[in-house]
Amino acid sequence: MRLSEKLTKYFTIIVFFSMAFGFVIFFFAIERATTQSAIGKLENLNKIVENKLQTQSIEQIVKSHPHVKISVLSDQDINLIDEVIKEGNYEWNDKLQTMVNHVSVITYPFVGKTHYAIQSQISLTIIDNEFFVGIIMVVAWIFVFVIITIIFFGELITRKLYTPFYHLLDEMKRxxxxxxxxxxxxxxxxxxxxxxxxxxxxxxxxxxxxxxxxxxxTQNLSHELQTPIANIKGKIELMLNSDLTEDQMFSLSKMYDELNKVSTINRSLVLLMSLDHHEVTDEKINLSELIEEIISDQDDMIAMNGVTVTLNIEANVYAKLNPLLAQIVFSNLISNANRHNIPNGKISIVLNRNLFKISNTGNEQEFTNETIFQRFKKGKHNSESIGIGLALVKKILNLYNFEVEYQFHQDLHIFSIDLSDN
Incomplete structure (x- = not known):
């Protein structure tokens, strides 16, 4: 059942019972209003009679008003001054062949020095069965008319009122x-x-x-797992081309560390997934130690490309960053500097309390500071790149209110992070 139909149904039921209750009130209200109207007329008649007593005799007045009784009160009745209303005297009337209600009003005016009692009376017919049935029939037809009107117009009105609601339902379905x-x-x-x-x-x-x-x-996970997997593959290839020596054992240890990083990156990306609701805390990380650790982890890959790394790292530089997210940021920047470098190229890393800057030689790209951090942006010389890492870097740094900028100057790709407000 549609909402408009249900509302019409309930509204019809409410109106039905409201009108039924209203009919009961209406019935007694008619009876009461009739009695009050009669009392008002009798009070007015008594006032007229009181005025006539100043110029006419009692006999003359009674003759012209047969339903009025007038009597002169003695000094013993001097305290009778309040109006008296009598009603509810029901009796059978043979002439009318129905029950009547005798209503009377008695007033005690002083006309001159004479104290009078004026009683006027009227007989009201009681609502009989035929009259009661007639009222019910009228009300019943009103019931039918009102209910039909509610069903017809109520449905039209509620549908119109709820048109935006039904439209919203359609939009939700689409x-x-x-x-x-x-x-x-x-x-x-x-x-x-x-x-x-x-x-x-x-x-x-x-x-x-x-x-x-x-x-x-999902995309970030795929991208971030590439670097440690590639490192593991490189070390395995080195092992295949040599006998098991102490160096090979060291490489195996490094492979174990890389596998641990896969797990760490996975946890980091789970955290990254909720970055929009991530609560920034005041925990700080030692960037100096982190960057040296990342350089050490990626040393083999850097050496394989013949890239020279120049470090100018100030000791004990701290930044307000989540350790796992910081690992992702700086691992991306350093691995990108190596992966997108030229043979026998250079990487320069500068870190102090106000700035982190990494620059690397490489082919000029079509990127600008506005476009390089967009997702899935690939350079013309780097078709193998997925194009997510830098977008991830910017998103994490923005979360912690760090600004990262890119420029290409004198054949160098330069990324700078402002740490001055840290």
């Missing part, structure tokens, strides 16, 4: 998190429907963000 679908919601002056529209827009946006984060997580 919404697909995998598609870049722009929601087309109807404007309405109903605050609850506006709130519902806003809630759906907010929820759908969050859903898309979570979906994109999941996609990004």
């Amino acid at each position: 919404f697909d998190v995998r598609e870049n679908y722009q929601l087309q919601l109807m404007d309405t002056n109903i605050s609850e429907l506006n709130d519902l529209n806003q809630l759906f827009v907010k929820t759908s946006s969050q859903t898309v963000e979570h979906y994109e984060a999941l996609k990004e997580f």
Whole structure:
């Protein structure tokens, strides 16, 4: 059952019982109003009689008003001044062949020095069965008319009022998190429907963000696992071309460390997946030790490319970064400097309390500071690159309010991170 139909049904039931209860009130209200009207007329008649007593005799007045009784009170009744109303004296009337209610009003005015008692009376017919049935029939037809009107117009009105709601339902059915679908919601002056529209827009946006984060997580995981896997493969190749020596045992130890990094990177990417809701803490990491450790881990790969590394690292430089995320940032920057270098090229790393700067020789690319950090951007000389690492670097640094910039100057690719506000 549609919402509009259900509302019409409930509204019809409510109106039915409300009108039934209203009929009971209406019935007694008519009876009461009739009595009050009669009392008002009798009070007015008594006032007229009181005025006539100033110029006419009692006999003359009674003759012209047969339903009025007038008597002169003695000094013993001087305290009778309050109006008296009598009603509810029911009796059978043979002439009318029905029950009547005798209503009387007694007033005690002083006309001159004479104290009078004026009693006027009227007989009201009681609502009999035929009259009662007639009222019920009239009300019943009103019931039928009102209910038909509610069913017909109520359905039209509720459908019109809920058109934005039904439109929202259709939009929700068409919404697909995998598609870049722009929601087309109807404007309405109903605050609850506006709130519902806003809630759906907010929820759908969050859903898309979570979906994109999941996609990004998968892509980042694939990218970040490439470097340690490549390192392991390189070391295995070296082992295959030589006898088992002390160096080979050392290489095996390095392979074990790289496998540990795979696990660490995996945990880091799980954390990265929730970066939008990540709470930045005040924990700090020693960047000097971290960078030297990363250089040591990647030393074999750097040596295989014939790249010379120049280090100018100030000791005990700390930065407010999550250790796992910091590992991802600087491993990416250093491995990129090696992977996108030229044969027998150079890498220069400078670290102090205000700046981290890494520069490497390499072919000029078409990137700018605005485009190089975009996801899936690949250089014309680096078709094997997936194009996620630098986007990941920027996202982590932005989370911790660090600015990273890129420039190509004098055949050098330069990445700079401002640490001055750390």
